[in-house]
Amino acid sequence: MRIGELAARAGVSVRALRYYEEQHLLTPDRSPSGQRHYPEAAVEQVRVIQQLYAAGLSSRTIVALLPCVVDGLATPELLARLAAERDRIDAQIAELTATRDRLQSVIGGATDTLLTGRPCRTAN
Amino acid sequence: MRIGELAARAGVSVRALRYYEEQHLLTPDRSPSGQRHYPEAAVEQVRVIQQLYAAGLSSRTIVALLPCVVDGLATPELLARLAAERDRIDAQIAELTATRDRLQSVIGGATDTLLTGRPCRTAN
DNA sequence: CTAAAACCTCACGTCGACGTGAGGGGCAAG
DNA sequence: CTTGCCCCTCACGTCGACGTGAGGTTTTAG
Known part of the structure:
Protein backbone atom coordinates (compact mmCIF):
# COMPACT_ATOMS: atom_id res chain seq x y z
CA MET A 1 0.00 0.00 0.00
CA ARG A 2 1.05 3.62 -0.44
CA ILE A 3 1.93 6.08 2.26
CA GLY A 4 -1.45 7.77 2.52
CA GLU A 5 -3.31 4.56 3.18
CA LEU A 6 -0.78 3.37 5.73
CA ALA A 7 -1.01 6.71 7.51
CA ALA A 8 -4.80 6.44 7.67
CA ARG A 9 -4.80 2.83 8.79
CA ALA A 10 -2.11 3.25 11.41
CA GLY A 11 -3.45 6.55 12.65
CA VAL A 12 -0.38 8.67 12.05
CA SER A 13 0.54 11.49 9.68
CA VAL A 14 2.22 11.03 6.33
CA ARG A 15 4.99 13.23 7.60
CA ALA A 16 5.54 10.93 10.54
CA LEU A 17 5.98 7.93 8.23
CA ARG A 18 8.58 9.77 6.18
CA TYR A 19 10.28 10.71 9.42
CA TYR A 20 10.30 7.08 10.56
CA GLU A 21 12.01 6.13 7.34
CA GLU A 22 14.59 8.85 7.86
CA GLN A 23 15.25 7.28 11.28
CA HIS A 24 15.53 3.81 9.70
CA LEU A 25 12.45 2.56 11.51
CA LEU A 26 10.78 1.63 8.22
CA THR A 27 12.30 0.78 4.84
CA PRO A 28 9.51 0.67 2.28
CA ASP A 29 10.02 -0.43 -1.32
CA ARG A 30 9.95 2.22 -3.99
CA SER A 31 8.02 2.14 -7.25
CA PRO A 32 10.01 3.12 -10.36
CA SER A 33 8.58 6.62 -10.00
CA GLY A 34 9.86 6.86 -6.45
CA GLN A 35 6.65 6.26 -4.54
CA ARG A 36 6.83 4.32 -1.28
CA HIS A 37 5.08 0.97 -1.02
CA TYR A 38 4.49 -0.78 2.29
CA PRO A 39 3.49 -4.36 3.09
CA GLU A 40 0.45 -5.13 5.23
CA ALA A 41 2.63 -5.82 8.23
CA ALA A 42 3.70 -2.19 8.27
CA VAL A 43 0.41 -1.19 9.89
CA GLU A 44 1.11 -3.19 13.00
CA GLN A 45 4.74 -2.19 12.97
CA VAL A 46 3.85 1.49 12.96
CA ARG A 47 1.58 0.90 15.94
CA VAL A 48 4.45 -0.72 17.80
CA ILE A 49 6.68 2.21 16.99
CA GLN A 50 4.06 4.63 18.30
CA GLN A 51 3.71 2.60 21.46
CA LEU A 52 7.43 2.71 22.08
CA TYR A 53 7.55 6.44 21.45
CA ALA A 54 4.71 6.85 23.91
CA ALA A 55 6.74 4.95 26.46
CA GLY A 56 9.48 7.55 26.17
CA LEU A 57 11.92 5.70 23.95
CA SER A 58 13.92 7.71 21.43
CA SER A 59 14.25 6.90 17.74
CA ARG A 60 17.78 5.73 18.34
CA THR A 61 16.67 3.31 21.01
CA ILE A 62 13.73 2.05 19.01
CA VAL A 63 15.81 1.41 15.91
CA ALA A 64 18.11 -0.69 18.06
CA LEU A 65 15.31 -2.72 19.61
CA LEU A 66 13.03 -3.14 16.59
CA PRO A 67 14.70 -6.22 15.07
CA CYS A 68 14.22 -7.89 18.43
CA VAL A 69 10.65 -6.74 19.07
CA VAL A 70 9.36 -7.23 15.54
CA ASP A 71 11.24 -10.26 14.32
CA GLY A 72 11.99 -11.84 17.67
CA LEU A 73 15.65 -11.65 16.74
CA MET B 1 17.24 30.02 51.99
CA ARG B 2 18.85 31.17 48.76
CA ILE B 3 18.49 29.69 45.34
CA GLY B 4 21.64 27.54 45.40
CA GLU B 5 20.69 25.78 48.59
CA LEU B 6 17.15 25.18 47.40
CA ALA B 7 18.48 23.78 44.14
CA ALA B 8 20.76 21.39 45.99
CA ARG B 9 18.12 20.28 48.47
CA ALA B 10 15.40 19.82 45.91
CA GLY B 11 17.68 18.21 43.35
CA VAL B 12 17.15 20.64 40.50
CA SER B 13 19.28 23.24 38.76
CA VAL B 14 19.40 26.90 39.67
CA ARG B 15 18.26 27.65 36.16
CA ALA B 16 15.22 25.50 36.63
CA LEU B 17 14.20 27.43 39.76
CA ARG B 18 14.46 30.72 37.90
CA TYR B 19 12.41 29.19 35.13
CA TYR B 20 9.75 28.08 37.60
CA GLU B 21 9.49 31.63 38.85
CA GLU B 22 9.13 32.87 35.30
CA GLN B 23 6.23 30.44 34.96
CA HIS B 24 4.70 31.67 38.23
CA LEU B 25 5.20 28.35 39.92
CA LEU B 26 7.28 29.92 42.68
CA THR B 27 7.32 33.49 43.98
CA PRO B 28 10.26 33.89 46.33
CA ASP B 29 10.89 37.02 48.37
CA ARG B 30 13.69 39.27 47.29
CA SER B 31 16.40 40.74 49.48
CA PRO B 32 17.07 44.48 48.99
CA SER B 33 19.89 43.56 46.64
CA GLY B 34 17.60 41.43 44.53
CA GLN B 35 18.53 37.95 45.68
CA ARG B 36 15.78 35.37 45.96
CA HIS B 37 14.87 33.94 49.34
CA TYR B 38 12.74 30.84 49.73
CA PRO B 39 10.95 29.39 52.75
CA GLU B 40 11.54 25.83 53.91
CA ALA B 41 8.32 24.67 52.32
CA ALA B 42 9.73 25.47 48.90
CA VAL B 43 11.79 22.27 48.96
CA GLU B 44 8.72 20.08 49.05
CA GLN B 45 6.91 22.31 46.62
CA VAL B 46 9.68 21.99 44.06
CA ARG B 47 9.50 18.23 44.42
CA VAL B 48 5.79 18.35 43.72
CA ILE B 49 6.40 20.48 40.65
CA GLN B 50 8.98 18.01 39.39
CA GLN B 51 6.62 15.15 39.97
CA LEU B 52 3.88 16.85 37.98
CA TYR B 53 6.29 17.64 35.14
CA ALA B 54 7.32 14.01 35.15
CA ALA B 55 3.67 13.05 34.79
CA GLY B 56 3.51 15.03 31.58
CA LEU B 57 1.79 18.18 32.84
CA SER B 58 2.78 21.49 31.29
CA SER B 59 3.74 24.61 33.21
CA ARG B 60 0.41 26.15 32.35
CA THR B 61 -1.48 23.21 33.78
CA ILE B 62 0.66 23.02 36.88
CA VAL B 63 0.29 26.70 37.66
CA ALA B 64 -3.46 26.21 37.51
CA LEU B 65 -3.46 23.20 39.81
CA LEU B 66 -0.82 24.24 42.32
CA PRO B 67 -3.06 26.28 44.65
CA CYS B 68 -5.23 23.20 44.90
CA VAL B 69 -2.46 20.65 45.33
CA VAL B 70 -0.27 22.70 47.66
CA ASP B 71 -2.78 24.64 49.75
CA GLY B 72 -5.72 22.29 49.39
CA LEU B 73 -7.66 25.20 47.97
C1' DC C 1 40.53 44.27 52.26
C1' DT C 2 40.44 41.01 48.88
C1' DA C 3 39.43 37.06 46.37
C1' DA C 4 36.43 33.42 45.62
C1' DA C 5 31.92 31.87 45.48
C1' DA C 6 27.29 32.72 44.74
C1' DC C 7 23.98 35.60 42.81
C1' DC C 8 21.79 38.70 39.22
C1' DT C 9 19.68 39.70 34.29
C1' DC C 10 19.52 39.20 29.43
C1' DA C 11 19.37 36.38 25.59
C1' DC C 12 20.62 32.85 22.38
C1' DG C 13 21.20 27.51 21.95
C1' DT C 14 19.39 22.70 22.31
C1' DC C 15 16.85 18.49 21.23
C1' DG C 16 13.37 15.51 19.27
C1' DA C 17 9.24 14.42 16.74
C1' DC C 18 7.17 16.03 13.85
C1' DG C 19 4.17 20.54 11.20
C1' DT C 20 4.06 23.26 7.26
C1' DG C 21 4.61 25.40 3.06
C1' DA C 22 7.21 25.62 -1.60
C1' DG C 23 7.73 23.79 -5.92
C1' DG C 24 7.10 19.98 -8.91
C1' DG C 25 5.94 14.94 -10.81
C1' DG C 26 2.54 10.66 -11.60
C1' DC C 27 -1.80 8.71 -12.76
C1' DA C 28 -6.89 7.45 -13.13
C1' DA C 29 -11.48 9.73 -14.66
C1' DG C 30 -14.22 12.53 -17.59
C1' DC D 1 -6.11 16.81 -22.31
C1' DT D 2 -6.81 18.47 -18.12
C1' DT D 3 -8.60 18.33 -13.65
C1' DG D 4 -7.68 16.69 -9.30
C1' DC D 5 -5.71 13.88 -5.97
C1' DC D 6 -1.88 11.68 -4.21
C1' DC D 7 2.88 11.52 -4.23
C1' DC D 8 7.88 13.40 -4.11
C1' DT D 9 11.99 16.20 -2.02
C1' DC D 10 14.02 20.00 0.33
C1' DA D 11 14.13 22.89 4.15
C1' DC D 12 12.67 26.04 7.64
C1' DG D 13 9.31 26.44 11.84
C1' DT D 14 7.53 24.82 16.42
C1' DC D 15 7.24 23.96 21.35
C1' DG D 16 8.68 23.29 26.08
C1' DA D 17 11.95 22.87 29.79
C1' DC D 18 15.60 24.06 30.53
C1' DG D 19 21.48 24.66 29.26
C1' DT D 20 24.93 27.92 28.59
C1' DG D 21 27.70 31.77 28.25
C1' DA D 22 28.29 37.04 28.78
C1' DG D 23 28.87 40.66 31.68
C1' DG D 24 28.14 42.62 36.07
C1' DT D 25 26.87 42.79 41.47
C1' DT D 26 26.64 40.80 46.25
C1' DT D 27 27.97 37.83 49.94
C1' DT D 28 31.15 35.23 52.47
C1' DA D 29 35.66 33.36 54.08
C1' DG D 30 40.27 34.34 55.43
Whole structure:
Protein backbone atom coordinates (compact mmCIF):
# COMPACT_ATOMS: atom_id res chain seq x y z
CA MET A 1 0.00 0.00 0.00
CA ARG A 2 1.05 3.62 -0.44
CA ILE A 3 1.93 6.08 2.26
CA GLY A 4 -1.45 7.77 2.52
CA GLU A 5 -3.31 4.56 3.18
CA LEU A 6 -0.78 3.37 5.73
CA ALA A 7 -1.01 6.71 7.51
CA ALA A 8 -4.80 6.44 7.67
CA ARG A 9 -4.80 2.83 8.79
CA ALA A 10 -2.11 3.25 11.41
CA GLY A 11 -3.45 6.55 12.65
CA VAL A 12 -0.38 8.67 12.05
CA SER A 13 0.54 11.49 9.68
CA VAL A 14 2.22 11.03 6.33
CA ARG A 15 4.99 13.23 7.60
CA ALA A 16 5.54 10.93 10.54
CA LEU A 17 5.98 7.93 8.23
CA ARG A 18 8.58 9.77 6.18
CA TYR A 19 10.28 10.71 9.42
CA TYR A 20 10.30 7.08 10.56
CA GLU A 21 12.01 6.13 7.34
CA GLU A 22 14.59 8.85 7.86
CA GLN A 23 15.25 7.28 11.28
CA HIS A 24 15.53 3.81 9.70
CA LEU A 25 12.45 2.56 11.51
CA LEU A 26 10.78 1.63 8.22
CA THR A 27 12.30 0.78 4.84
CA PRO A 28 9.51 0.67 2.28
CA ASP A 29 10.02 -0.43 -1.32
CA ARG A 30 9.95 2.22 -3.99
CA SER A 31 8.02 2.14 -7.25
CA PRO A 32 10.01 3.12 -10.36
CA SER A 33 8.58 6.62 -10.00
CA GLY A 34 9.86 6.86 -6.45
CA GLN A 35 6.65 6.26 -4.54
CA ARG A 36 6.83 4.32 -1.28
CA HIS A 37 5.08 0.97 -1.02
CA TYR A 38 4.49 -0.78 2.29
CA PRO A 39 3.49 -4.36 3.09
CA GLU A 40 0.45 -5.13 5.23
CA ALA A 41 2.63 -5.82 8.23
CA ALA A 42 3.70 -2.19 8.27
CA VAL A 43 0.41 -1.19 9.89
CA GLU A 44 1.11 -3.19 13.00
CA GLN A 45 4.74 -2.19 12.97
CA VAL A 46 3.85 1.49 12.96
CA ARG A 47 1.58 0.90 15.94
CA VAL A 48 4.45 -0.72 17.80
CA ILE A 49 6.68 2.21 16.99
CA GLN A 50 4.06 4.63 18.30
CA GLN A 51 3.71 2.60 21.46
CA LEU A 52 7.43 2.71 22.08
CA TYR A 53 7.55 6.44 21.45
CA ALA A 54 4.71 6.85 23.91
CA ALA A 55 6.74 4.95 26.46
CA GLY A 56 9.48 7.55 26.17
CA LEU A 57 11.92 5.70 23.95
CA SER A 58 13.92 7.71 21.43
CA SER A 59 14.25 6.90 17.74
CA ARG A 60 17.78 5.73 18.34
CA THR A 61 16.67 3.31 21.01
CA ILE A 62 13.73 2.05 19.01
CA VAL A 63 15.81 1.41 15.91
CA ALA A 64 18.11 -0.69 18.06
CA LEU A 65 15.31 -2.72 19.61
CA LEU A 66 13.03 -3.14 16.59
CA PRO A 67 14.70 -6.22 15.07
CA CYS A 68 14.22 -7.89 18.43
CA VAL A 69 10.65 -6.74 19.07
CA VAL A 70 9.36 -7.23 15.54
CA ASP A 71 11.24 -10.26 14.32
CA GLY A 72 11.99 -11.84 17.67
CA LEU A 73 15.65 -11.65 16.74
CA ALA A 74 17.68 -11.60 19.93
CA THR A 75 21.24 -11.22 21.08
CA PRO A 76 22.31 -11.07 24.72
CA GLU A 77 23.20 -7.43 24.21
CA LEU A 78 19.78 -6.56 22.82
CA LEU A 79 18.10 -8.47 25.61
CA ALA A 80 20.00 -6.41 28.13
CA ARG A 81 18.84 -3.16 26.53
CA LEU A 82 15.34 -4.49 26.36
CA ALA A 83 15.39 -5.38 30.04
CA ALA A 84 16.83 -1.97 30.85
CA GLU A 85 13.95 -0.27 29.06
CA ARG A 86 11.48 -2.50 30.80
CA ASP A 87 12.95 -1.46 34.13
CA ARG A 88 12.78 2.18 33.13
CA ILE A 89 9.13 1.77 32.27
CA ASP A 90 8.48 0.01 35.55
CA ALA A 91 10.02 2.92 37.39
CA GLN A 92 7.98 5.35 35.36
CA ILE A 93 4.80 3.45 36.18
CA ALA A 94 5.66 3.58 39.85
CA GLU A 95 6.17 7.33 39.73
CA LEU A 96 3.00 7.89 37.78
CA THR A 97 1.08 5.78 40.25
CA ALA A 98 2.42 7.87 43.12
CA THR A 99 1.44 11.05 41.32
CA ARG A 100 -1.97 9.69 40.54
CA ASP A 101 -2.55 8.76 44.16
CA ARG A 102 -1.45 12.18 45.26
CA LEU A 103 -3.91 13.85 42.92
CA GLN A 104 -6.60 11.48 44.05
CA SER A 105 -6.00 12.26 47.69
CA VAL A 106 -6.18 15.97 46.91
CA ILE A 107 -9.45 15.39 45.10
CA GLY A 108 -10.81 13.38 47.99
CA GLY A 109 -9.69 15.86 50.61
CA ALA A 110 -10.87 18.85 48.64
CA THR A 111 -14.24 17.36 47.89
CA ASP A 112 -14.50 16.79 51.60
CA THR A 113 -13.66 20.44 52.19
CA LEU A 114 -16.32 21.54 49.78
CA LEU A 115 -18.90 19.34 51.48
CA THR A 116 -18.05 19.95 55.12
CA GLY A 117 -16.68 23.45 54.91
CA ARG A 118 -13.58 22.58 56.86
CA PRO A 119 -10.24 21.52 55.49
CA CYS A 120 -9.23 17.92 55.87
CA ARG A 121 -5.56 16.98 56.04
CA THR A 122 -4.70 14.77 53.16
CA ALA A 123 -2.74 11.63 53.87
CA ASN A 124 0.10 13.17 51.85
CA MET B 1 17.24 30.02 51.99
CA ARG B 2 18.85 31.17 48.76
CA ILE B 3 18.49 29.69 45.34
CA GLY B 4 21.64 27.54 45.40
CA GLU B 5 20.69 25.78 48.59
CA LEU B 6 17.15 25.18 47.40
CA ALA B 7 18.48 23.78 44.14
CA ALA B 8 20.76 21.39 45.99
CA ARG B 9 18.12 20.28 48.47
CA ALA B 10 15.40 19.82 45.91
CA GLY B 11 17.68 18.21 43.35
CA VAL B 12 17.15 20.64 40.50
CA SER B 13 19.28 23.24 38.76
CA VAL B 14 19.40 26.90 39.67
CA ARG B 15 18.26 27.65 36.16
CA ALA B 16 15.22 25.50 36.63
CA LEU B 17 14.20 27.43 39.76
CA ARG B 18 14.46 30.72 37.90
CA TYR B 19 12.41 29.19 35.13
CA TYR B 20 9.75 28.08 37.60
CA GLU B 21 9.49 31.63 38.85
CA GLU B 22 9.13 32.87 35.30
CA GLN B 23 6.23 30.44 34.96
CA HIS B 24 4.70 31.67 38.23
CA LEU B 25 5.20 28.35 39.92
CA LEU B 26 7.28 29.92 42.68
CA THR B 27 7.32 33.49 43.98
CA PRO B 28 10.26 33.89 46.33
CA ASP B 29 10.89 37.02 48.37
CA ARG B 30 13.69 39.27 47.29
CA SER B 31 16.40 40.74 49.48
CA PRO B 32 17.07 44.48 48.99
CA SER B 33 19.89 43.56 46.64
CA GLY B 34 17.60 41.43 44.53
CA GLN B 35 18.53 37.95 45.68
CA ARG B 36 15.78 35.37 45.96
CA HIS B 37 14.87 33.94 49.34
CA TYR B 38 12.74 30.84 49.73
CA PRO B 39 10.95 29.39 52.75
CA GLU B 40 11.54 25.83 53.91
CA ALA B 41 8.32 24.67 52.32
CA ALA B 42 9.73 25.47 48.90
CA VAL B 43 11.79 22.27 48.96
CA GLU B 44 8.72 20.08 49.05
CA GLN B 45 6.91 22.31 46.62
CA VAL B 46 9.68 21.99 44.06
CA ARG B 47 9.50 18.23 44.42
CA VAL B 48 5.79 18.35 43.72
CA ILE B 49 6.40 20.48 40.65
CA GLN B 50 8.98 18.01 39.39
CA GLN B 51 6.62 15.15 39.97
CA LEU B 52 3.88 16.85 37.98
CA TYR B 53 6.29 17.64 35.14
CA ALA B 54 7.32 14.01 35.15
CA ALA B 55 3.67 13.05 34.79
CA GLY B 56 3.51 15.03 31.58
CA LEU B 57 1.79 18.18 32.84
CA SER B 58 2.78 21.49 31.29
CA SER B 59 3.74 24.61 33.21
CA ARG B 60 0.41 26.15 32.35
CA THR B 61 -1.48 23.21 33.78
CA ILE B 62 0.66 23.02 36.88
CA VAL B 63 0.29 26.70 37.66
CA ALA B 64 -3.46 26.21 37.51
CA LEU B 65 -3.46 23.20 39.81
CA LEU B 66 -0.82 24.24 42.32
CA PRO B 67 -3.06 26.28 44.65
CA CYS B 68 -5.23 23.20 44.90
CA VAL B 69 -2.46 20.65 45.33
CA VAL B 70 -0.27 22.70 47.66
CA ASP B 71 -2.78 24.64 49.75
CA GLY B 72 -5.72 22.29 49.39
CA LEU B 73 -7.66 25.20 47.97
CA ALA B 74 -10.40 23.81 45.79
CA THR B 75 -13.11 25.00 43.45
CA PRO B 76 -15.38 22.72 41.45
CA GLU B 77 -13.63 23.85 38.29
CA LEU B 78 -10.19 23.01 39.67
CA LEU B 79 -11.44 19.68 40.91
CA ALA B 80 -12.64 18.88 37.43
CA ARG B 81 -9.24 19.68 35.91
CA LEU B 82 -7.60 17.67 38.64
CA ALA B 83 -9.81 14.69 37.91
CA ALA B 84 -9.15 15.07 34.19
CA GLU B 85 -5.40 14.92 34.78
CA ARG B 86 -5.84 11.94 37.04
CA ASP B 87 -7.72 10.17 34.26
CA ARG B 88 -5.01 11.09 31.76
CA ILE B 89 -2.42 9.60 34.07
CA ASP B 90 -4.50 6.47 34.53
CA ALA B 91 -4.67 6.04 30.77
CA GLN B 92 -0.94 6.59 30.51
CA ILE B 93 -0.28 3.98 33.17
CA ALA B 94 -2.44 1.51 31.27
CA GLU B 95 -0.53 2.11 28.06
CA LEU B 96 2.83 1.85 29.78
CA THR B 97 1.76 -1.37 31.40
CA ALA B 98 0.80 -2.80 28.03
CA THR B 99 4.14 -1.75 26.58
CA ARG B 100 5.98 -3.18 29.52
CA ASP B 101 4.20 -6.50 29.14
CA ARG B 102 4.98 -6.56 25.46
CA LEU B 103 8.67 -6.01 26.13
CA GLN B 104 8.59 -8.64 28.83
CA SER B 105 7.02 -11.20 26.52
CA VAL B 106 9.65 -10.46 23.92
CA ILE B 107 12.33 -10.95 26.55
CA GLY B 108 10.80 -14.20 27.67
CA GLY B 109 10.36 -15.54 24.18
CA ALA B 110 13.79 -14.46 23.06
CA THR B 111 15.52 -15.89 26.08
CA ASP B 112 13.74 -19.10 25.23
CA THR B 113 15.07 -18.85 21.68
CA LEU B 114 18.58 -18.39 22.96
CA LEU B 115 18.28 -21.40 25.23
CA THR B 116 16.49 -23.84 22.95
CA GLY B 117 17.77 -22.62 19.62
CA ARG B 118 14.32 -22.46 18.10
CA PRO B 119 12.05 -19.47 17.93
CA CYS B 120 9.06 -19.41 20.20
CA ARG B 121 5.95 -17.47 19.21
CA THR B 122 5.36 -14.74 21.72
CA ALA B 123 1.84 -14.36 23.05
CA ASN B 124 1.74 -10.99 21.27
C1' DC C 1 40.53 44.27 52.26
C1' DT C 2 40.44 41.01 48.88
C1' DA C 3 39.43 37.06 46.37
C1' DA C 4 36.43 33.42 45.62
C1' DA C 5 31.92 31.87 45.48
C1' DA C 6 27.29 32.72 44.74
C1' DC C 7 23.98 35.60 42.81
C1' DC C 8 21.79 38.70 39.22
C1' DT C 9 19.68 39.70 34.29
C1' DC C 10 19.52 39.20 29.43
C1' DA C 11 19.37 36.38 25.59
C1' DC C 12 20.62 32.85 22.38
C1' DG C 13 21.20 27.51 21.95
C1' DT C 14 19.39 22.70 22.31
C1' DC C 15 16.85 18.49 21.23
C1' DG C 16 13.37 15.51 19.27
C1' DA C 17 9.24 14.42 16.74
C1' DC C 18 7.17 16.03 13.85
C1' DG C 19 4.17 20.54 11.20
C1' DT C 20 4.06 23.26 7.26
C1' DG C 21 4.61 25.40 3.06
C1' DA C 22 7.21 25.62 -1.60
C1' DG C 23 7.73 23.79 -5.92
C1' DG C 24 7.10 19.98 -8.91
C1' DG C 25 5.94 14.94 -10.81
C1' DG C 26 2.54 10.66 -11.60
C1' DC C 27 -1.80 8.71 -12.76
C1' DA C 28 -6.89 7.45 -13.13
C1' DA C 29 -11.48 9.73 -14.66
C1' DG C 30 -14.22 12.53 -17.59
C1' DC D 1 -6.11 16.81 -22.31
C1' DT D 2 -6.81 18.47 -18.12
C1' DT D 3 -8.60 18.33 -13.65
C1' DG D 4 -7.68 16.69 -9.30
C1' DC D 5 -5.71 13.88 -5.97
C1' DC D 6 -1.88 11.68 -4.21
C1' DC D 7 2.88 11.52 -4.23
C1' DC D 8 7.88 13.40 -4.11
C1' DT D 9 11.99 16.20 -2.02
C1' DC D 10 14.02 20.00 0.33
C1' DA D 11 14.13 22.89 4.15
C1' DC D 12 12.67 26.04 7.64
C1' DG D 13 9.31 26.44 11.84
C1' DT D 14 7.53 24.82 16.42
C1' DC D 15 7.24 23.96 21.35
C1' DG D 16 8.68 23.29 26.08
C1' DA D 17 11.95 22.87 29.79
C1' DC D 18 15.60 24.06 30.53
C1' DG D 19 21.48 24.66 29.26
C1' DT D 20 24.93 27.92 28.59
C1' DG D 21 27.70 31.77 28.25
C1' DA D 22 28.29 37.04 28.78
C1' DG D 23 28.87 40.66 31.68
C1' DG D 24 28.14 42.62 36.07
C1' DT D 25 26.87 42.79 41.47
C1' DT D 26 26.64 40.80 46.25
C1' DT D 27 27.97 37.83 49.94
C1' DT D 28 31.15 35.23 52.47
C1' DA D 29 35.66 33.36 54.08
C1' DG D 30 40.27 34.34 55.43
